[in-house]
Amino acid sequence: MSAYVKPLPSPSSYSFPFWEGCKRHELLIQHCKNCGANIFYPKLYCSICLSPNMEWIRVSGRGRIYTFTIVYGYAPTAFTQDIPYVISVVKLDEGVQLMSNIVECEPSQLRCDMRVEVVFDDVTPEITLPRFRPIKNH
Amino acid sequence: MSSFKGKVAIIGIGEVPTGKFPERPCLQNGIEAARMAILDAGINKDEIDVVMPTGVFSDGVLNVQLVAGKMVEELGLQRKAKANLQVFSGGSSSSTMLMTACSLVAGGHARMVLCVQCDKVGTIPTQQMIDMFTFSGDPEWEDPYGFFAVANGGLVATRYMHETRTTAEQLASVVVSMRKWAALNPNAMLRRELTIDEILASKMIATPLTTKEANVFADGGAAFIVANAAIAMQVCRTPVYPLGFGSRVTHYSLSQCTNLLDLGYAESGKEAFEMAGINATDVDIVEFYDAYPVYPLLSLEGLGFCKKGEAGAFVQAGNTWPGGELPMTTNGGMLGQGHTAAGGGIAILVEAVRQLMGKAGERQVKGARIAVETSHGGTFMDSHVCVLGTVLP
Numbered sequence: 434m435s436a437y438v439k440p441l442p443s444p445s446s447y448s449f450p451f452w453e454g455c456k457r458h459e460l461l462i463q464h465c466k467n468c469g470a471n472i473f474y475p476k477l478y479c480s481i482c483l484s485p486n487m488e489w490i491r492v493s494g495r496g497r498i499y500t501f502t503i504v505y506g507y508a509p510t511a512f513t514q515d516i517p518y519v520i521s522v523v524k525l526d527e528g529v530q531l532m533s534n535i536v537e538c539e540p541s542q543l544r545c546d547m548r549v550e551v552v553f554d555d556v557t558p559e560i561t562l563p564r565f566r567p568i569k570n571h
Numbered sequence: 572m573s574s575f576k577g578k579v580a581i582i583g584i585g586e587v588p589t590g591k592f593p594e595r596p597c598l599q600n601g602i603e604a605a606r607m608a609i610l611d612a613g614i615n616k617d618e619i620d621v622v623m624p625t626g627v628f629s630d631g632v633l634n635v636q637l638v639a640g641k642m643v644e645e646l647g648l649q650r651k652a653k654a655n656l657q658v659f660s661g662g663s664s665s666s667t668m669l670m671t672a673c674s675l676v677a678g679g680h681a682r683m684v685l686c687v688q689c690d691k692v693g694t695i696p697t698q699q700m701i702d703m704f705t706f707s708g709d710p711e712w713e714d715p716y717g718f719f720a721v722a723n724g725g726l727v728a729t730r731y732m733h734e735t736r737t738t739a740e741q742l743a744s745v746v747v748s749m750r751k752w753a754a755l756n757p758n759a760m761l762r763r764e765l766t767i768d769e770i771l772a773s774k775m776i777a778t779p780l781t782t783k784e785a786n787v788f789a790d791g792g793a794a795f796i797v798a799n800a801a802i803a804m805q806v807c808r809t810p811v812y813p814l815g816f817g818s819r820v821t822h823y824s825l826s827q828c829t830n831l832l833d834l835g836y837a838e839s840g841k842e843a844f845e846m847a848g849i850n851a852t853d854v855d856i857v858e859f860y861d862a863y864p865v866y867p868l869l870s871l872e873g874l875g876f877c878k879k880g881e882a883g884a885f886v887q888a889g890n891t892w893p894g895g896e897l898p899m900t901t902n903g904g905m906l907g908q909g910h911t912a913a914g915g916g917i918a919i920l921v922e923a924v925r926q927l928m929g930k931a932g933e934r935q936v937k938g939a940r941i942a943v944e945t946s947h948g949g950t951f952m953d954s955h956v957c958v959l960g961t962v963l964p
Contacts, residue, residue, distance in 0.1 A: 442711040474712045474824070500733070500831060502725030503778040504717065507785070509702055512717040520722050520777075522826045532713045532826035545733040562715055 437557050439511040448475040450489050455561040458553040460494045462529055463487045473529035494551030495568065496525035503540045523549060523565050537566035574846050575677035577963050580803035580810035581669075582683075582796050583612025584921045584928075589791040589909040590760040591693040597630050600792025601637075601689030602645050608685065608794040609646075614806055617651045619796070621681040623668055626659035628703070628912040629691045642687060653681065661948030662860065664688065665916035666818065666955030672797035673813055682799050689792035690912040693760075700788055708950070709824050721785045723825055723950050724863025725777035730831045731865050732779060734880075739779055741883025743770040745864035746784055746906050748891045753903025755893060755934035758918075760789050760909035767887075786862050789909030793917045795924060800963075809928040814849070814941075815958040817842030825950040834866075834947065835954040836873030844874075847958035849941060851875040854958075856936050857897060858923040858944040860916055861904035867891075870945055871899075874956065898936045901926060916946035920957075927961050 454461035467484035585607025708718035819835030891899035
């Protein structure tokens with residue numbers, strides 16, 4: 434098995450619960466118990482009210498494609514073998530946005546606002562990346 | 572907000588040709604541009620009391636040298652300069668330098684500020700350059716998914732076209748406009764005019780953007796001098812006055828921008844126009860930051876020159892071309908002149924001043940008195956709007 438050569442996240446002191454969740458195939462975001470905001474990506478303090486009083490909540494993993502681009506060229510070196518691949522900004526039903534890839538979909542079928550769900554990709558023993566695929570029968 | 576309207580002026584500009592010049596050292600681009608700005612202003616260089624170099628992307632060692640005062644020694648300003656300070660916000664450094672320089676002058680802390688930029692991103696091998704600019708994504712939340720610079724322009728354009736029904740032909744017409752201006756600009760790198768068909772037939776990079784719809788990195792350097800308005804009137808026949816500023820930072824990660832069609836212009840445009848005491852119909856030329864064709868369209872709409880969704884048709888009809896009703900980005904922008912890192916925006920600011928000074932040669936817009944200039948840094952993290960004019964209202 435060849436080594437994974439693409440950029441990997443380096444979990445920080447306050448983001449590691451997110452990556453631990455991904456390893457268990459659970460998508461987690463932060464919820465502020467002080468102001469009620471849902472927060473992503475992980476912050477040391479709530480970025481709405483600066484409270485330290487935050488908890489991790491498991492979310493549905495469902496959302497919609499806010500926007501996307503299908504990459505055919507000029508990709509970073511580590512990704513050239515994946516061309517064409519899809520970069521997307523996904524808006525989760527819980528209101529937060531994240532960047533990811535859309536997989537298991539013919540690129541020509543992609544549309545903004547298409548419903549998607551998370552699918553976990555165990556790229557190394559330590560890191561699992563959340564990606565998204567269209568929700569079938571929808 | 573207090574205004575520096577009437578207290579400051581830009582009195583000189585300099586720019587070296589943009590392109591691929593492997594034999595021309597990076598620092599030389601900056602020294603040449605600074606000297607040209609000094610000569611253009613017609614001042615004694617020893618009157619410069621603040622030197623403001625912006626960041627260099629291609630050479631970390633040179634960047635530290637400039638932070639540590641290298642340009643002061645190159646120009647012999649030891650014991651004349653009160654401060655050497657870097658002001659750097661990526662592509663919007665043009666605006667943050669101008670804003671800082673104007674504040675220093677209006678506040679009485681400086682009489683003349685030299686703002687200077689140089690870079691050499693055009694002679695790095697293409698793949699190395701792509702990898703270098705990958706850092707514009709976040710290493711934890713974006714880079715693992717293969718994000719890179721052109722994807723930024725693609726992601727925004729996809730959403731824009733979805734919401735406005737703007738066509739691929741209309742998007743490509745922005746490049747047509749840029750190339751028409753670049754053809755008239757001796758400092759531009761990409762001087763061949765292109766048709767919509769040629770642009771759409773070029774290789775797809777990141778949908779909906781083709782090769783011709785992505786900026787090309789280049790070597791270059793530019794400079795401008797900001798002075799106290801009273802001094803400006805004595806030394807300069809054609810001072811250009813910053814009349815209004817507005818700006819907003821909307822995000823760091825592109826993925827965290829909740830409305831990609833709103834770059835913050837509702838606030839920044841309103842502030843700039845109000846400070847200047849103008850509205851869109853008073854504007855003779857617009858010098859909009861481009862990098863990718865969707866951004867000038869968002870600027871035309873966000874600043875009130877077109878209704879939402881109508882900018883594409885406006886550009887395709889030729890309104891922004893040479894001879895058009897609203898000349899736009901008359902140096903050809905980064906899609907025509909070339910992208911010199913932080914210098915892409917500075918070249919656009921310098922062009923706005925050049926047009927208002929009446930020094931734009933073959934592409935001079937006759938009677939240009941009021942210009943609106945914009946810039947954006949990072950992954951379009953911020954929007955800066957500046958109104959510049961030839962007279963104080």
